[in-house]
Amino acid sequence: MPKPLADPLKPDVLVIGGGNAALTAALSAREGGASVTILEAAPKPYRGGNSRHTRNFRCMHRGPLGVLSGAYHADEYYDDLLKVTKNNTDPALAQLAINASEESYAWMEAHGVRFQSALSGTLSLSRTNAFFLGGGKALMNAYYARAEDADIAIHYDAHVDHIALEEGRIARVVATIENAEHVFTPGAVVVASGGFQADTDWLAQAWGPAARNFLIRGTPYNRGVPLRDLLDQGVQSVGDPTQCHAVAIDGRAPKFDGGIVTRLDCVPFSVVVNRNAERFYDEGEDVWPKRYAIWGRLVAAQPDQVAYAIIDSQSLDLFMPSVFPPIQADTIEGLGQQLGLHGGKLRGTVEAFNAACTEGDFHPTELDGLATTDLSPQKTNWARPIVQPPFYGYSLRPGVTFTYLGLKVDETARVSGPDGRMENLWAAGEIMAGSILGQGYLAGFGMTIGTVFGRIAGREAAAYVR
Ligand SMILES: Cc1cc2nc3c(=O)[nH]c(=O)nc-3n(C[C@H](O)[C@H](O)[C@H](O)COP(=O)(O)OP(=O)(O)OC[C@H]3O[C@@H](n4cnc5c(N)ncnc54)[C@H](O)[C@@H]3O)c2cc1C
Structure with missing residues (x-):
């Protein structure tokens, strides 16, 4: 050479x-x-x-x-x-x-x-x-x-x-x-x-001000300066500025470069609520590899772009261990307070979920059809009552991978x-x-x-x- x-x-x-x-x-x-x-x-x-x-x-x-x-x-x-x-x-x-x-x-x-x-x-x-x-x-x-x-x-x-x-x-x-x-x-x-x-300003142009609460899973250096410069000179573009890969990550992750370890895989075994302690989506819609990538957008659509996953001691070992330990309490109400939620309201949401669970076999690694009845939104798999203390909670935020x-x-x-x-x-x-x-x-x-x-x-x- x-x-x-x-x-x-x-x-x-x-x-x-x-x-x-x-x-x-x-x-x-x-x-x-x-x-x-x-x-x-x-x-x-x-x-x-x-x-x-x-x-x-x-x-x-x-x-x-x-x-x-x-x-x-x-x-x-x-x-x-x-x-x-x-x-x-x-x-x-x-x-x-x-x-x-x-x-x-x-x-x-x-x-x-x-x-x-x-x-x-x-x-x-x-x-x-x-x-x-x-x-x-x-x-x-x-x-x-x-x-x-x-x-x-x-x-x-x-x-x-x-x-x-x-x-x-x-x-x-x-x-x-x-x-x-x-x-x-x-x-x-x-x-x-x-x-x-x-570049969160650019993200905010596409997503609105909510984007300022997003976490960026990777490098802080990908700010799109060469991309913007070339597009401004008339180079042809593809894709939609609102499309990106985003997953739900631990809300305690750093703003940039948290990497793979901040991803949380507990959602299928959880009740997930928003800031108002209300559920908003079927946590058990499909196996996690087919659903993890939609949860970034789901959390992004919630008030303050934050959500909370709640599990009990039966589920703690069913997913990859988290890098930050979960918040822990002996009661759901106490857990809610530690997470900054209305404790009584969270207890009500979990009790309503538990009451809607049905009898059946729980299989964590496959679709088990263990679904709630008369609950909106439904949980269609892995709907097992959250009853065994201690109870654990994680905050979730949207983590953008790339645009x-x-x-x-x-x-x-x-x-x-x-x-x-x-x-x-x-x-x-x-x-x-x-x-x-x-x-x-x-x-x-x-x-x-x-x-x-x-x-x-x-x-x-x-x-x-x-
Ligand atoms: C946590 C995480 C896990 C992932 N896991 C996987 C996985 O397992 N498998 C997979 O296929 N994909 C994964 N991805 C996606 C994957 O990282 C990307 O698809 C891939 O790395 C893109 O490579 P790239 O070279 O285009 O960009 P990058 O690797 O991001 O490189 C872009 C480079 O451009 C530089 N740069 C930016 N602006 C300028 C400038 N103005 N001047 C000079 N240099 C500049 C940056 O510093 C950087 O070095 C993951 C992403 C993240 C964040």
Whole structure:
């Protein structure tokens, strides 16, 4: 491979972002013979965006593959995607991501990623999703080590402020690196700077003021600055600003970067109430892997964007242990008071729920049909009376994972500009995932999209400068 160009402000390929999509693009561009520079907004200890929080990627395989058992054929994978997106996807791009996921497994291994089998209690994904040994942090560290070995120039604390578009091509990229402005004039640009969820003002434009109470599960650096800048210059967009992946997380989680451990999986075994100690949705509608992603929106629609999950001692060991211990009390009324709710009202809600429960067998790991009668809203599975002290409570808040509004790309990951294909701009990862994820989410697909389109974008950008 050639050495990087002498002038560091004129790389063949400039990659904006420092997560999975950016690093796969950078490594692929370098392997395509280009000199490459990465601009990562985060300081080095926080490099890797949301990707460092991940655990697995969803992988098509026609037979056993590494840690993946059985087969997961492309048509089953695509059907799964159509179900969650309600057909709101770009079929060509979706099938490209699915088909290329199989060979991505070997590519990832060749670039230092190690896999492990799924552990029990992880949303039953052992056939469909390959788990990263050491999680996304280890994956990112492996890619950064490869990038350093390959003489890719990496700048941390490097915020891209402007991507200047002139006559269908990117003429220059303006970035602030450690408080000084630098102007890059690369041959090609890959933008992989994630969604805009960390900009709560932008979220509030789409969601209203309630968005200011949302917690952001991942990096504070994904503020959508490159996305907004390109859209303002007429680059074509996909997706809806109100669509995002959001789950219910522990209300005590930090504003940013709480990661996977703040997710709470107790809802199916709970009575969930709002600030007024009233139930508002069927907690047992379906198995948790199929429902966890709707609870962020449900909580977002409640007063003050907060809810409370109440369980008793029978259910404490039925879900992944929580990182923050639950609030505990010997009576429901006392629990309510500790949670800041009206204790008497909470007792009334739980008593009404208990009275509506029916006789039957309780099976925590499958739909058991143990439903309430004459209660609104109904609980249609796992409706077991909450009677055995001590009682436990968790506060819940919406935790945004990533937003779906993004850039329109074609099958070569090239961005569509105001007047057709951009000459020298490619996009990968969350910033273009809205084409494939019009709504809903399939666990592990974010890393698949980033890996597949990152590799394509890097390869295409290198071919262009050659
Ligand atoms: C808690 C959590 C768990 C998740 N678990 C999974 C999982 O197990 N499997 C899965 O498939 N998906 C998972 N996801 C989703 C997944 O993280 C994303 O789909 C994926 O990481 C997107 O990769 P990306 O490279 O596009 O974005 P990111 O990894 O977020 O990278 C974006 C990068 O752009 C940089 N950046 C932003 N703005 C600028 C700027 N102006 N200038 C320079 N750099 C900038 C950021 O610092 C960051 O490095 C999870 C997300 C979270 C938050």
